[in-house]
Amino acid sequence: MQQTLELSSEVLAQRLADSGLRATPQREMIYEMVLKKRDHPTADEVYARVRADMPGISLATVYNCLETLVQCDLVRAVHFERGPTRYCPNLRPHAHFHDEQSGTIHDVNLTPELLAQIRAVLPPGYDARTVEVTFRGKASPLTSSEHRVAGSE
């Protein structure tokens, strides 16, 4: 598990610089927070977590920073159902399993092969930048704790 071989703050600073943006304490804090707990928080949840360490931050800034992180390809915004946008720090190809009973979300790895097969259904002329796969159903309690990767509170 090489998580901090490259410091996330450096990755952030680099990506921001690439887009002509500045590294600010708010952006760093929010990026750290989203990476730390690898679930799918809403802006409000991020706001709550960040305020513990940075009490003066505003909700507008949380929205701004999350949007910036999305622009820099450091997190992804997802919309599982109607309701608040959720932010996903997992950048590897994966599907989302939405447990309808608990409301939790589990990441499920996708192989490049399967992704290629899915893309193959597109008629010529369709150029997909991204592919999203979402399951909805129930995960039986016994296995859900073992396989659980991430979920909302």
Added chain:
Amino acid sequence: MQQTLELSSEVLAQRLADSGLRATPQREMIYEMVLKKRDHPTADEVYARVRADMPGISLATVYNCLETLVQCDLVRAVHFERGPTRYCPNLRPHAHFHDEQSGTIHDVNLTPELLAQIRAVLPPGYDARTVEVTFRGKASPLTSSEHRVAGSE
């Protein structure tokens, strides 16, 4: 193309009855409207279309009826991005291609085989009721008109 071999109003009445609900003019009208133009309208768009024929209908009723149709499995609610819920009358297994330039949505057929393969990535204990596949990208104009199945205005 056997679209009205079984009258859609009868299908609706049956499904409603199955759930102990009544067939009302508003429910029938909204169901007809959604079937007639097979795109992915928002509640507001349905409201606008329905009002032409039924001027007194309220937006709340449109929301209520659409929700009822979703409960009866006659249409599906989809959320492509932050923004209004869209309603999809296509009940066959299909993916959605979201053209990022035009904002239009195209249905893309999915084979049962591919769906089975996708489901196969789930670890044991995960029981998926539904699978959703969404592409985002651009459809080149030449082919998009040929393959276009449905889109928002």
Added chain:
DNA sequence: AGTGAGATTTAGAACTATTCCAATGATATA
């Protein structure tokens, strides 16, 4: 046909999530 129970519709208020805005504060560069 009349009546009551419950289902349905309606208008508008309330609510949630998000964006906009104008003022303030921070930063990099000349």
Added chain:
DNA sequence: TATATCATTGGAATAGTTCTAAATCTCACT
């Protein structure tokens, strides 16, 4: 250090949806 630009902030504004309470309709039963 002045200046231009970028970023943050709080509050107002907006969009989409849900809630609420009253009016209306429908059905089953007389």
